[in-house]
Amino acid sequence: QIVVTQEPSLTVSPGGTVTLTCASSTGALTSGSSVDWFQQKPGQAPRALIHSTSSKYIWTPARFSGSLLGGKGALTLSGVQPEDEADYYCLLNYGGWVFGGGTKLTVL
């Protein structure tokens, strides 16, 4: 059973920069890996932010970017806004699909 690990919680100041990571129990992610990222606010359905590791949807704010960093998937928020406070989930494909446990991002 593959386990996908994210930081349980992170705190960032408004206007700051924060990087969330996504690690696989199978080992380092490579350029052949594909990582998706989602944002979920309380009481709402998840919203897709990033697909194929670094590609944005048309609705994704420019301050969000995706990459691979040190063998992990990474979601970087630059110039964080108060409305970015939310839960963030990554998604990996291993035949089936596996979500990470989520990162609760606090903007304080």
Place this chain on the structure above:
Amino acid sequence: EVQLVESGGGLVQPGGSLRVSCAASGFTFSSHWMNWVRQAPGKGLEWVANIKQDGSERYYVDSVKGRFTISRDNAKNSLFLQMNSLRAEDTAIYYCTRDWGYWGQGTLVTVSS
């Protein structure tokens, strides 16, 4: 505008059955893989199942294999999840998603006596 609207959730006893549906509009339904994802109260997201455009391939998370069946009706732009032998741990909001970019608002399934 892409829209996905789930329905059919409710309260069911352990061991019971329920079928949830997802009505799709605003895109060519028959051209896309579709997924079901669930979220237990206060917990994270869990992929449940997906189905290929023509229904010829279906995949499930291990915990629902043999109990849940995903299906689709391309003529009616609808996705379904038949859930049998339900357990308390199946209690969750069930979301349908197109590829991974578009999500419905979810339907709540509660398994309790």
